[in-house]
Amino acid sequence: MAKSSSQFLCSECGWSGSKWFGRCPNCGEWGTIEEFHEARVTPTARGGASRTTAAGAGVTGRGVGTSAGLGAVSMKDLMRAATDTTLQPAERIPTGFSEYDRVLGGGIVPGAVILMAGEPGVGKSTLLLETAGHVAATVGVATVGAASGESGESGKSGESGEDEKPASVLYISGEESLAQIRMRAMRIGAMQENLLLASTTDLDTVVTLIAQEKPALAIVDSAQTIHSSRVDGIPGGSTQVREVATALIDVAKAQDIPLLLVGHVTKDGSIAGPRTLEHLVDVVCQFEGDPQTALRLLRAVKNRFGPTDEVGCFDMSGEGIEEVKDPSGLFMSDGTDAENAAPAGTCVSFTIDGHRSLPIEVQTLVTDSVLPAPRRATNGVDTNRLAMLVAVLYRHAHVNLLGKDLYVSTIAGGQAKEPACDLAIVAALASAAAQKPIPRTTAAIGEISLTGQVRPVPRIQHRIREAARLGFTRILVPRARGGLRYERPGEVSIVEVSSLADVVRELKLS
Known part of the structure; x- marks a missing residue:
């Protein structure tokens, strides 16, 4: 017992x-x-707790297959030299989203376990169901093509593929019924004949479905709703989540089936359950977004098969999730006047998110205050940083905004909290105070120190190239140090500034 x-x-x-x-x-x-x-479950009760994969060896999993035992396998079969050419990586499976593929490092690796975490309602289930539809369509076409090729080669159209099951994608939900999943699949256009749906919260049923169907891709939504009858604890508790994750990883690795696993998050944004869950899986993706906007960002917090500094951009709509291959237009307004100038109080900077440089348009409004304490309202800008920049602007550029109401915001939920956006914020504030617009083809990149100096920022050359690609012809940047010079792409004018006084003078805002 x-x-x-x-x-x-x-x-x-x-x-x-x-x-x-x-x-x-x-x-x-x-x-x-x-x-x-x-x-404390014994290995016998668990149905086998170890997994052994080797040439000529059996595979032991939780309720999957039978164990051949280590006695049937020589130690030589369990090892391979690093130079062994038979250990070739399998071909990655495209998700149907180029943004998703880039975050994963080129697609889904067979046998990989990917944990997708995010706030409630951010669109995790929608993204994965749409991914399931894309993969089902891809493997369905590949299966049909392979079957027709075999039948043409053998000349037996009725016999080829008769014993082989067509490749499928399995979507298992512990949160929705089959009718609800199908309704959402119809809404987002993910209906495929080889997309199999299942609704269950029992771990043994989930493992059996995956082992029997052997799908090209399996999705479990979510780890916190699946429970095992072999251990105590409520669904979503540390014991249950650890048991569920271990069992699913066992069957995924043993059958070489890629698995997408949805994970809930707590109030502070961390993944619910034990920390070992993140250590067990191969990839941890964070799906982020403001519920008030349609912008969604996908990041890889952990990735054994690719980089962790990439970010994918998506747009949430009533028809599902669409990828945004060039998000530059999301964070900038498109209204211009006849002189190609933005309204007074706006300036564009460039921030780095992973390997991608994104434009951020800062908009400011300066009004006379009727309150004893002037109001400071921000959206996408750190309030404490704004207070410091206002004081530096007054002390070193003689632009007095201390008694004014200040409203600072970005476009479409963009974040201008990186120090590289300081120069654009002070330029926008000075423009709003002087009621003199900054030309739309002008961008400002740089950090402001308490002494009023404009300091260099990381990867500034990458930001300059992205600004030139988007049509900016004049870019204010920190003065290069050590005799270095900035690379000037095309006809872009690089204006080097060393202080706030230089910025106000160059933009003619005094």
Whole structure:
């Protein structure tokens, strides 16, 4: 009989301990500690807890196949030299989104387990269901093409592929019924004949479905809703999430099936459940976005098969999620006047997100204040940073905004919190105060120090090239140091400034 031990678990952050606390010692939340009994499951009860993959060896998984045992495999079969040419990487599976493929490093690696996390309602399930539709369409065409090629070669049109199952994509949901999943698939255009849908919360059923169908791609939505009857604990608890993740990883690795796993997040934005969940999987993706805007950003926090500094841009609509291959236009307004100048109080900067340089348009409004304490309202700009820039602007450029109401915002939920956007913020403030517009073809990139100096920022040459590509002809940048010179792409005019006084003079805002 399996032994059990009494422990206490925090339902918010996953902390576990042997004593009860009214307040969680890890996350500080009150009333989240609950007692549970964690069963210590033996390998026999688990249906085999190890996985062995080798030439001529059996595969042992949780309820998947039968174990050949290490006794049937020589140690030589378990090892391969690093120079062995038979260990070639499998071809990646395209997701149907070039932005998603770039974040993953070129597509989905067979046998990889990818964890997708994000806030509720951000669009995780929609993105994965749409991905399932794209992959199902791709593997369906490939299967038909392979079958027709085999039949033409063998001359037996009725026999080729008769014993082979067509490649499929399996989407398992523990949150929605089959009718609800199908309704969403119809809305986003993900209906495919070889897209299989299942609705269950039982771990054994999920593992059996994946093992029997052997799909080209399996999606489980979500890890916190699946539970195992072999261990104690509520669904979503640390014990259950660890058991579910281990079982799904076992079957994915043993069958070489790529698995997309949805993970919930807590109130502070971290992935719910034990931290070991992120260590077990191969890739951890974070799907971010402001619920008030349609912009969605996909980042790879951990990636064993590619970079972790890429970002993918998506647009959320009623018909599903669309990728934004060139997000430059999202963060800039398109209104211009006859003299190709933006309204007073606007300036464009360029921020770095991963390997991508994005334009950020800063808009400001300066009005006389009728309040004892002038109002400071920001959107996409750090309020404390704005207060510092206003003080520096007054002290070193003699532009007095201390008694004014200031409203600073960016376009379409863009974030101008990087220090490289300081120069654009002060330029926009000075433009709004002087009621003199800055030409739309002018951009400003640089950090402002407390002494009023314009300091260099990382990867500035990359920002300059992106500005030139978008049609900017005049770019204000920090003065190059050490005798270096900036590379000037095309006919772009590079204006080097060293202080706020230079900025006001160059933009003719005094």
